[in-house]
Amino acid sequence: MTLVPAADPTAARASFRAGLAVPSSGWAPGHTQANLVVLPRDWAWDMLLFGQRNPQPVPLLDVTDAGSYRTVLAPDADLRTDLPRYRVWRDGELVDEPTDVTGLWTDDLVAFLIGCSFSFETALLDAGVPVRNIEQGRNVSMYRTDRECRPAGRLSGPLVVSMRPVPAHLVTTAVQVTARMPQVHGAPVHVGSPAALGIADLARPDFGDPVEAEDGDVPVFWACGVTPQAALMASRPPFAITHAPGHMFVTDVPDAVYRQP
Amino acid sequence: MTLVPAADPTAARASFRAGLAVPSSGWAPGHTQANLVVLPRDWAWDMLLFGQRNPQPVPLLDVTDAGSYRTVLAPDADLRTDLPRYRVWRDGELVDEPTDVTGLWTDDLVAFLIGCSFSFETALLDAGVPVRNIEQGRNVSMYRTDRECRPAGRLSGPLVVSMRPVPAHLVTTAVQVTARMPQVHGAPVHVGSPAALGIADLARPDFGDPVEAEDGDVPVFWACGVTPQAALMASRPPFAITHAPGHMFVTDVPDAVYRQP
Numbered sequence: 001m002t003l004v005p006a007a008d009p010t011a012a013r014a015s016f017r018a019g020l021a022v023p024s025s026g027w028a029p030g031h032t033q034a035n036l037v038v039l040p041r042d043w044a045w046d047m048l049l050f051g052q053r054n055p056q057p058v059p060l061l062d063v064t065d066a067g068s069y070r071t072v073l074a075p076d077a078d079l080r081t082d083l084p085r086y087r088v089w090r091d092g093e094l095v096d097e098p099t100d101v102t103g104l105w106t107d108d109l110v111a112f113l114i115g116c117s118f119s120f121e122t123a124l125l126d127a128g129v130p131v132r133n134i135e136q137g138r139n140v141s142m143y144r145t146d147r148e149c150r151p152a153g154r155l156s157g158p159l160v161v162s163m164r165p166v167p168a169h170l171v172t173t174a175v176q177v178t179a180r181m182p183q184v185h186g187a188p189v190h191v192g193s194p195a196a197l198g199i200a201d202l203a204r205p206d207f208g209d210p211v212e213a214e215d216g217d218v219p220v221f222w223a224c225g226v227t228p229q230a231a232l233m234a235s236r237p238p239f240a241i242t243h244a245p246g247h248m249f250v251t252d253v254p255d256a257v258y259r260q261p
Numbered sequence: 262m263t264l265v266p267a268a269d270p271t272a273a274r275a276s277f278r279a280g281l282a283v284p285s286s287g288w289a290p291g292h293t294q295a296n297l298v299v300l301p302r303d304w305a306w307d308m309l310l311f312g313q314r315n316p317q318p319v320p321l322l323d324v325t326d327a328g329s330y331r332t333v334l335a336p337d338a339d340l341r342t343d344l345p346r347y348r349v350w351r352d353g354e355l356v357d358e359p360t361d362v363t364g365l366w367t368d369d370l371v372a373f374l375i376g377c378s379f380s381f382e383t384a385l386l387d388a389g390v391p392v393r394n395i396e397q398g399r400n401v402s403m404y405r406t407d408r409e410c411r412p413a414g415r416l417s418g419p420l421v422v423s424m425r426p427v428p429a430h431l432v433t434t435a436v437q438v439t440a441r442m443p444q445v446h447g448a449p450v451h452v453g454s455p456a457a458l459g460i461a462d463l464a465r466p467d468f469g470d471p472v473e474a475e476d477g478d479v480p481v482f483w484a485c486g487v488t489p490q491a492a493l494m495a496s497r498p499p500f501a502i503t504h505a506p507g508h509m510f511v512t513d514v515p516d517a518v519y520r521q522p
Binding site for chain 1: 305314333
């Protein structure tokens with residue numbers, strides 16, 4: 001039996017709430033998906049400031065009140081149950097990957113919902129720019145760079161980027177399309193030279209899969225939502241919950257809302 | 262003797278640091294000026310979240326570390342001395358308007374620098390849109406609306422808007438130009454009907470001066486940086502420092518940096 005992804009965000013979240021634990025890519029197409037980071041109140045200031053200071057890798061779409069599992073991005077959703085899979089971290093170590101975190105949610109927790117490049121991949125395809133990782137059925141390639149984010153309190157770490165090979169004659173289009181979407185990472189941070197970002201070998205990404213370039217492709221680098229997770233792993237808060245990679249929060253917000261004129 | 266405003270941001274700040282207490286309009290033209298709000302650490306989370314949730318009226322350009330009087334917007338500046346005039350608030354009441362707040366600055370204070378519509382007025386003029394308040398030598402008209410901001414912790418209050426009369430055939434241009442500048446309030450929140458925002462009489466602004474419309478002008482409303490000050494006055498933190506109206510912080514950042522493609 002083939003699993004058919006729900007077209008509607010409410011139906012997608014209902015499936016995940018019922019326990020379906022699959023990557024969310026392709027679910028509720030045209031609706032924004034978000035990265036999740038949940039932290040104790042004591043660390044929330046640092047993360048909110050880290051997002052304010054590093055808006056390209058950490059575009060904050062919503063931040064909840066302490067204890068609340070509700071978000072304006074999907075008013076009927078429950079952040080404790082509606083993601084397909086979570087990761088639980090203690091002192092910077094991954095300790096569990098449950099499909100429900102209701103039992104872990106306390107009044108002390110603040111949830112951060114962070115924009116994701118799924119939104120701009122749709123916009124690239126709409127503009128005729130091929131997206132090689134989608135063509136090849138692979139996760140996008142991601143790399144730690146030698147650029148440091150601007151620190152905030154106890155949070156610091158490198159900028160993490162995603163790379164997509166783009167045909168040279170379409171690089172301008174790719175820049176223009178994504179520049180209009182600053183809430184989902186915006187314009188590329190770099191075009192062309194991996195070495196200039198301290199990346200030794202494109203074939204060996206730090207996260208995700210290797211993606212093959214075609215003849216005439218140029219590597220284009222965007223700020224990546226893995227950046228805040230890398231900072232968390234380095235900074236080791238006593239407790240954190242995130243989404244599991246690829247298992248995002250499906251919002252009610254059409255991607256078009258994050259496309260600027 | 263006529264006072265000639267400095268063309269250079271460093272020179273402008275040096276004049277203000279030396280005690281010159283004049284409105285900053287016209288100083289260091291082409292460089293972004295910013296609203297200042299300074300709060301104790303205990304209230305900083307509320308203000309940072311209020312900005313995240315209300316980016317049109319509260320576009321945060323920089324937020325300092327607690328105790329620091331330095332900002333990336335002007336690395337050689339001192340936020341305690343370099344504004345032409347400050348306001349000091351205790352329990353929501355204005356208690357002083359000094360030109361230097363060095364003696365009041367403690368390790369507990371966090372400074373918020375917030376985008377200002379001066380930047381988009383320059384862009385409107387560049388695009389051929391007349392700015393009536395500048396033509397008439399008056400402060401822009403500002404109004405409390407019946408729209409509530411999204412609250413954050415102890416901070417809540419109405420959206421405050423500025424109004425500029427725009428010739429009907431240039432309203433589209435005004436929308437397009439300012440939509441590209443989300444960090445300085447962005448696109449209008451409303452065009453046309455004051456009553457739809459709960460504004461009874463355009464001739465009686467809540468802040469600033471009345472500005473006269475010419476025949477064929479349409480009132481256009483933008484989110485306004487007075488919004489966070491109105492929320493502070495309503496929420497009465499024990500201590501706050503702000504800039505005095507019109508006496509902004511002159512940054513080193515060219516306005517063009519905040520114009521998106």
